[in-house]
Amino acid sequence: MGTISLKKVRKAFGDVVIIPGADLDIKDGEFIVFVGPSGCGKSTLLRLIAGLEDMTSGKIEIDGHDVTDVAPAGRELAMVFQSYALYPHMSVRNNIAFPLKMAKVDKGEIEKKIAHAAEILNLTEYLDRKPGQLSGGQRQRVAIGRAIVREPKAFLFDEPLSNLDAALRVNMRVFIMQLHKNLATTMIYVTHDQVEAMTMADRIVVLNKGTIEQVGSPLELYNKPRSLFVAGFIGSPKMNFISGKEAAQLDAHTIGIRPEHIDVTASKGLWNGTILLAEHLGSDSFLHVDASDAGRLVVRAPGEFAGKPGDKISLKPVSDRLHRFDSAGLALARG
Amino acid sequence: MARKQSTRRTIVLTAVAWTIGILLFFPIFWTAVAAFKTESDAYTLPQNFLTTPWTLENFGIVQERSDYLRYIFNTSVIVILSTLLGLLLAIPAAWSMAFAPQAEATSKLSGWTWLAIILASLVICFLGLYFTDWKPANAFVGIVLLLIFVVPASLWAWTRRTHDGLLWMLSTKMMPPAGALIPIYLIFNRNGLVFKDWGWINLSDYNIMDSFWGMVPLMTLLNLPIIIWMLFTYFKEIPVGILEAARMDGASLWNELARVLTPMALPGIASTCLLNLILSWNEAFWSLNLTNKYAAPLSFFISEYSSPEGQFWAKLSAASIMAIAPILVIGWFSQKQLVRGLTFGAVK
Amino acid sequence: MATRQAQALGRLALAPSVIALAAWSFVPLALTIYFAFLRYNLQDPDNTGWAGFSNFYYFFKDPYFLKDLINTLLLVGSVIVTTVVGGVLLALLLDQPFWGRGIVRLLMISPFFIMPTVSSLVWKNLIMHPVFGLLAGIQRLFGAHQPIDWFGTYPRFSVALIVSWQWLPYAALILLTALQSLDEEQKDAAAMDGAPPLSYFYHIVLPHLARPITVVILIETIFLLNIFAEIKVTSVGGFAGNLTYLVFSQLNDATDVGMAAAGGLVAVVLANIVSAFLVRMVGKNLEA
Numbered sequence A: 001m002g003t004i005s006l007k008k009v010r011k012a013f014g015d016v017v018i019i020p021g022a023d024l025d026i027k028d029g030e031f032i033v034f035v036g037p038s039g040c041g042k043s044t045l046l047r048l049i050a051g052l053e054d055m056t057s058g059k060i061e062i063d064g065h066d067v068t069d070v071a072p073a074g075r076e077l078a079m080v081f082q083s084y085a086l087y088p089h090m091s092v093r094n095n096i097a098f099p100l101k102m103a104k105v106d107k108g109e110i111e112k113k114i115a116h117a118a119e120i121l122n123l124t125e126y127l128d129r130k131p132g133q134l135s136g137g138q139r140q141r142v143a144i145g146r147a148i149v150r151e152p153k154a155f156l157f158d159e160p161l162s163n164l165d166a167a168l169r170v171n172m173r174v175f176i177m178q179l180h181k182n183l184a185t186t187m188i189y190v191t192h193d194q195v196e197a198m199t200m201a202d203r204i205v206v207l208n209k210g211t212i213e214q215v216g217s218p219l220e221l222y223n224k225p226r227s228l229f230v231a232g233f234i235g236s237p238k239m240n241f242i243s244g245k246e247a248a249q250l251d252a253h254t255i256g257i258r259p260e261h262i263d264v265t266a267s268k269g270l271w272n273g274t275i276l277l278a279e280h281l282g283s284d285s286f287l288h289v290d291a292s293d294a295g296r297l298v299v300r301a302p303g304e305f306a307g308k309p310g311d312k313i314s315l316k317p318v319s320d321r322l323h324r325f326d327s328a329g330l331a332l333a334r335g
Numbered sequence B: 001m002a003r004k005q006s007t008r009r010t011i012v013l014t015a016v017a018w019t020i021g022i023l024l025f026f027p028i029f030w031t032a033v034a035a036f037k038t039e040s041d042a043y044t045l046p047q048n049f050l051t052t053p054w055t056l057e058n059f060g061i062v063q064e065r066s067d068y069l070r071y072i073f074n075t076s077v078i079v080i081l082s083t084l085l086g087l088l089l090a091i092p093a094a095w096s097m098a099f100a101p102q103a104e105a106t107s108k109l110s111g112w113t114w115l116a117i118i119l120a121s122l123v124i125c126f127l128g129l130y131f132t133d134w135k136p137a138n139a140f141v142g143i144v145l146l147l148i149f150v151v152p153a154s155l156w157a158w159t160r161r162t163h164d165g166l167l168w169m170l171s172t173k174m175m176p177p178a179g180a181l182i183p184i185y186l187i188f189n190r191n192g193l194v195f196k197d198w199g200w201i202n203l204s205d206y207n208i209m210d211s212f213w214g215m216v217p218l219m220t221l222l223n224l225p226i227i228i229w230m231l232f233t234y235f236k237e238i239p240v241g242i243l244e245a246a247r248m249d250g251a252s253l254w255n256e257l258a259r260v261l262t263p264m265a266l267p268g269i270a271s272t273c274l275l276n277l278i279l280s281w282n283e284a285f286w287s288l289n290l291t292n293k294y295a296a297p298l299s300f301f302i303s304e305y306s307s308p309e310g311q312f313w314a315k316l317s318a319a320s321i322m323a324i325a326p327i328l329v330i331g332w333f334s335q336k337q338l339v340r341g342l343t344f345g346a347v348k
Numbered sequence C: 001m002a003t004r005q006a007q008a009l010g011r012l013a014l015a016p017s018v019i020a021l022a023a024w025s026f027v028p029l030a031l032t033i034y035f036a037f038l039r040y041n042l043q044d045p046d047n048t049g050w051a052g053f054s055n056f057y058y059f060f061k062d063p064y065f066l067k068d069l070i071n072t073l074l075l076v077g078s079v080i081v082t083t084v085v086g087g088v089l090l091a092l093l094l095d096q097p098f099w100g101r102g103i104v105r106l107l108m109i110s111p112f113f114i115m116p117t118v119s120s121l122v123w124k125n126l127i128m129h130p131v132f133g134l135l136a137g138i139q140r141l142f143g144a145h146q147p148i149d150w151f152g153t154y155p156r157f158s159v160a161l162i163v164s165w166q167w168l169p170y171a172a173l174i175l176l177t178a179l180q181s182l183d184e185e186q187k188d189a190a191a192m193d194g195a196p197p198l199s200y201f202y203h204i205v206l207p208h209l210a211r212p213i214t215v216v217i218l219i220e221t222i223f224l225l226n227i228f229a230e231i232k233v234t235s236v237g238g239f240a241g242n243l244t245y246l247v248f249s250q251l252n253d254a255t256d257v258g259m260a261a262a263g264g265l266v267a268v269v270l271a272n273i274v275s276a277f278l279v280r281m282v283g284k285n286l287e288a
Helices: A042-050 A092-102 A107-121 A136-148 A166-183 A194-200 A218-223 A228-233 B002-035 B039-043 B057-066 B068-099 B111-131 B139-158 B162-173 B177-188 B212-235 B240-248 B253-264 B266-282 B285-290 B298-306 B313-342 C004-036 C054-061 C063-094 C101-113 C116-127 C134-141 C155-180 C184-192 C197-224 C229-233 C243-252 C257-284
Strands: A004-013 A016-026 A031-035 A057-062 A077-080 A154-158 A186-191 A203-208 A211-216 A240-243 A254-257 A262-265 A271-280 A284-291 A295-302 A312-317 A323-325
Touching: A004 A042, A016 A042, A016 A211, A031 A042, A031 A194, A042 A077, A042 A154, A042 A186, A042 A203, A077 A136, A077 B240, A092 A107, A092 A136, A107 A136, A136 A166, A166 A186, A166 A194, A186 A194, A194 A218, A203 A218, A203 A228, A211 A218, A211 A228, A228 A240, A228 A254, A228 A323, A240 A295, A262 A295, A271 A295, A284 A312, B002 B313, B002 C063, B002 C101, B002 C116, B002 C155, B039 B313, B057 B068, B057 B313, B068 B162, B068 B212, B068 B253, B068 B266, B068 B298, B068 B313, B068 C004, B111 B139, B111 C004, B139 B162, B139 C004, B162 B212, B162 C004, B162 C257, B177 B285, B177 C004, B177 C243, B177 C257, B212 B266, B212 B285, B212 B313, B212 C004, B240 B253, B253 B266, B266 B313, B285 B298, B285 C229, B298 B313, B298 C116, B298 C229, B313 C101, B313 C116, B313 C155, C004 C257, C054 C063, C054 C257, C063 C101, C063 C155, C063 C197, C063 C243, C101 C155, C116 C134, C116 C155, C116 C229, C155 C197, C155 C229, C184 C197, C197 C257, C229 C243, C243 C257
Parallel strands: A031 A186, A031 A203, A077 A154, A154 A186
Antiparallel strands: A004 A016, A004 A057, A203 A211, A240 A254, A254 A323, A262 A312, A271 A284, A271 A312, A284 A295
16 A cells, blocks of 8 residues: 655745645555656655655645654655665665665565565676666666565655666666556656656646646646646647737737647748747757747747748647636636 | 976985985984894994894883783773774764754753853852862762753753854863863872762772773763764765665664664774874873873883883883884874864864 | 754764763863862861962962963974974975875874874983983084083973974874865966966965964964973973973872862963864864
8 A cells, every 4th residue: 555645744944935835645556756847845845755854844644644753764665866875885685685674574585575676677697796886777776676675655766867868767767667567556756857757657746836736647737737837847848938919819818839739831820930940850840930929939840841940931829729827827718 | 308307306305305204203213223222232322323233132121021011901902992982972973963963052042041050050069069168078969069060061062053062072172181180180089089988888999090990981081072073074975865765764773873874984984993093092191190000001101211210221212112113003004084083174 | 954853863862972071071170160269288188178269379379380381382382383384394395296205204294193201202312312312422423522411401492392393293294185185277377377486385375275274273282282291201390391280290299189270270261262263263164
């Protein structure tokens, strides 16, 4: 089991409020991703769940038990740190065995579990090395190994992939997703990378300045962002925002349209503009367009699109993909 | 051209540096030479140190006459036990200061309030002493009065924020021994002095003057501030995430300290031990004042050679070499690590 | 940031050390204050009682007090000047490339590891002895018939010489470490700018060393105020004694606990003035 619920969790250092009050229910076996720009409080929230920091007020329950005053060791959670936090003086074997030794598991059992974890993680031949002799990816796997042998109620990942190079990051991403599928244990994963969030999560929690902006499945967030912030944060390239006269025509303070939801037409579009810059990625082309009234827009065109800077084009938004926001930045109902 | 100039420069520098180095080292070298000469040759050393024969006899005689082995045993006992005791106290303290620092004082009282409380407790003690005629014949009364004084003082030190606590510890190292000599001397030497009589137990049976029971804790206290400081600076370099990982892994405080922190900080702990070793090996003030036989360390052993009848130079030299050789070698090996401890982290 | 639980554990872990050090620093001090106001002579056990300020009065009136106070300041001052100036020069020298740097460094640092009782006896007997000493031998080599009796004629200088010899390596080692942290690029930039050695030293090196020199001065002062073994072992206490020695002799020779305690308090006050500065210096550099 591994349900976690946060009730009015608040964290402040003196007058500086990090998290004003968060409510969240995490279901057993769910893969939850906390995402947000740096400094949004996502790591703090994770550390509060881990028990590595105190809440100022509020309550955290794991499997229905109040763990607010329980030390990290007693919460039966496992954590994978950004820096891996491996014990440098212990071999890989002892690193993985450490939590089991602390739980006083008997020796034969420990051996079995290490062997099993090493096999899953492809670490069998490195078991007697010290962390200093391993590559970044291997260290990452040891950190994961140390977490899984405990069979915790939930795994906490604190930006685990940010120290890896791009290729390895994709591999590890897939690996962690498979791990989740096999173990079916609750996982909470913190990242600032919205691509990671979109690809991995069952549900995403978007944080902004310590406040939970929206909780939902990746597609929910993509299709129905509840605020300007979520709309701008999820999706790549960013959603285009247009305010002023164009927005007022639609009874909104700001309207948003994703680059992929704007069609390029030869004429009779809603907006006319000039191409400033064209990024040809092969599969797609991203056009930066100066559309006088609407301002500067990014538009996705097919890969074979042949426009070059200076060309005049006409743009037509897919009307049911237009997002409208009020002056407070909250989404308005589709109208 | 430039190459040539720099070679000449190196030659000059080498000559100057070696001259100064040899000059500074010379007294030690000279002692070593005298230690291997016969007693009569030692007196005419400047004239003929190359022509006279070499001998090992002095070392044997020193051992025979003044029992060198017993003194080096005493020194070792004091140095090793006090270092271990110091580590036992200092590792948890330095852990606490490095990883669970107190940003604010835990008590709401201001510094002046504390000062008033401590001074008031002192006055209470003095009044107590006054009404017992300034003569705490019953040591029990004395001890109770001292507790009245020590408890608020400890609480004050204990509740300070870590920054101030560290500085306070440093300041205790700066107390001149002359200020503490009298009470320590009288506490150690209970024969006919203060604190003799507890009423039901005669303390003079438990005289700790000239005993390991007195010297080991004393030496620990002398160097505890330095040990804590040095360990603190080493612990600060260990990423806190690793200790947090241990906590997540279910480690108790004891396991966190014994199985994660201590092994990781081993090099730092080793240099701390070395510095402590050197300082307590060479300690002279307390050793000369508080020991004379049973627990006397090497610094006392050497001072015995200052008396006029003990002025046999070859033996003095042999004894000196025997007293300094172990620590000199240790010092050579650890000199680079010592700077941090010798400046309380103010120079790195 | 640690949790309340970790913090509570931390307080607990700190307690033994704090109690030990509080007892060590407060109890003797309180007792010294207590004894300083007491008539208490070990050889006159019947004469006891409240002494008021008479211990201080007689301590200050003791002709040795003024002399030993001056000796204390002279010793501290002369040794500090010698070791700091010598230390800077040595550090500059050791920072240069030459052959056998490691060995020279070991030779220079060695005096610091010698126990004070040993260095006192070695200097007094083997080096500075008026008849058989090394210096006497050298003087005779230059034709002197009556070599100088160092400890007889210049006791203060002799003690200062021994102590300087012991502390010069300390200053040199600290300053060398500081010197080596001087930015290589800054050195190169100065060389590119064509700064002549003296002005380079004055404008770049000396400012960089200002802080470590202050630290060395303060720490040496603390230790030098308490010089004891060098004076006792060479038996020059009557001529070159310092305050620490005076307190010792009040206790040991005059067996006057009250007077000795009063003297001890004077030493405490003197040391506290210096340590206040040192603590502030260290505190500025401390991240905690």
